[in-house]
Amino acid sequence: MGETATVLREEHIEFKKPNQLKEIWRRLKKDKLAMFGLIVILLIIVMAVCANFAADYEAVIKLNTKIRLQPPSTEHLFGTDSYGRDIFARCLYGARMSLAIGFFSAVLATVCGSLIGAMTGYIGGRLDSIIMRFLDIVSAIPSTLLALAVVAAMGSGVMKLCLALSFTAIPGFVRIVRSAVLGIADQEYIEACRAGGTSTWRILTRHILPNAIGPVIVQGTMEVSTMIRTIATLSFLGLGINPPTPEWGALISEAKEFLRTCPSMMLFPAGMLCLTAFSISVFGDGLRDALDPRLKS
Numbered sequence: 199m200g201e202t203a204t205v206l207r208e209e210h211i212e213f214k215k216p217n218q219l220k221e222i223w224r225r226l227k228k229d230k231l232a233m234f235g236l237i238v239i240l241l242i243i244v245m246a247v248c249a250n251f252a253a254d255y256e257a258v259i260k261l262n263t264k265i266r267l268q269p270p271s272t273e274h275l276f277g278t279d280s281y282g283r284d285i286f287a288r289c290l291y292g293a294r295m296s297l298a299i300g301f302f303s304a305v306l307a308t309v310c311g312s313l314i315g316a317m318t319g320y321i322g323g324r325l326d327s328i329i330m331r332f333l334d335i336v337s338a339i340p341s342t343l344l345a346l347a348v349v350a351a352m353g354s355g356v357m358k359l360c361l362a363l364s365f366t367a368i369p370g371f372v373r374i375v376r377s378a379v380l381g382i383a384d385q386e387y388i389e390a391c392r393a394g395g396t397s398t399w400r401i402l403t404r405h406i407l408p409n410a411i412g413p414v415i416v417q418g419t420m421e422v423s424t425m426i427r428t429i430a431t432l433s434f435l436g437l438g439i440n441p442p443t444p445e446w447g448a449l450i451s452e453a454k455e456f457l458r459t460c461p462s463m464m465l466f467p468a469g470m471l472c473l474t475a476f477s478i479s480v481f482g483d484g485l486r487d488a489l490d491p492r493l494k495s
Contacts, residue, residue: 232484
């Protein structure tokens with residue numbers, strides 16, 4: 199009996215901690231539409247990053263009226279525009295611009311909105327009321343109209359465009375993070391941190407924000423799709439990226455006068471825009487389901 203007890207004491211039982219990322223990836227792989235969106239997004243990103251190897255930038259800016267409005271061919275996969283420029287090359291370089299602005303604007307809105315939401319939800323009081331009432335006013339204005347107003351007031355430019363797009367998306371992130379903070383701000387471990395003298399900044403960044411990371415990631419992913427569509431809208435109206443810099447919305451705007459004579463000039467950039475926005479949206483939906491603990495299987 200004593201030998202058995204000794205053996206049991208010497209046995210070391212290890213409990214393997216489940217890998218949360220692997221579990222999320224396992225659930226995400228089950229969603230075929232989300233995986234399709236992820237593959238398409240990765241392909242478009244690779245094409246945008248490697249645009250220099252797929253097409254010469256001279257084909258984007260060089261004018262050649264002798265081959266203007268050419269249909270798709272082996273030499274020009276998407277045809278040529280009204281100035282004889284290769285549409286395929288302009289779509290590739292336009293993807294680089296659209297994706298860069300979309301991702302940067304979404305990241306900026308995510309960071310600013312998360313910090314403001316955590317601060318207002320944790321501190322509360324008059325500061326919370328003032329900020330939330332201001333955001334209610336901002337949210338009452340349609341996002342595209344608000345972006346148009348901000349761009350018109352600040353002027354054109356890539357950085358100003360990013361700031362305008364980020365400003366329109368911040369209220370959504372503030373509300374998501376604020377609701378998460380209000381749900382955990384009175385938990386016992388937060389009270390223990392306060393009693394132990396932990397600073398407010400450390401409590402927000404180390405204990406409160408990580409609990410809202412799932413909804414924030416999903417919202418940020420969906421905002422990328424919204425940002426890309428808004429960029430295209432602003433460029434189509436002449437308030438986005440200035441020509442001759444290629445961007446999908448600007449390409450569609452240039453093609454509207456030649457829709458009947460050369461439909462490929464509009465169809466290809468519009469198709470890439472729609473495909474990208476759709477892929478990001480379905481991937482965001484799948485990511486939301488994968489991060490939802492109630493959907494574990």
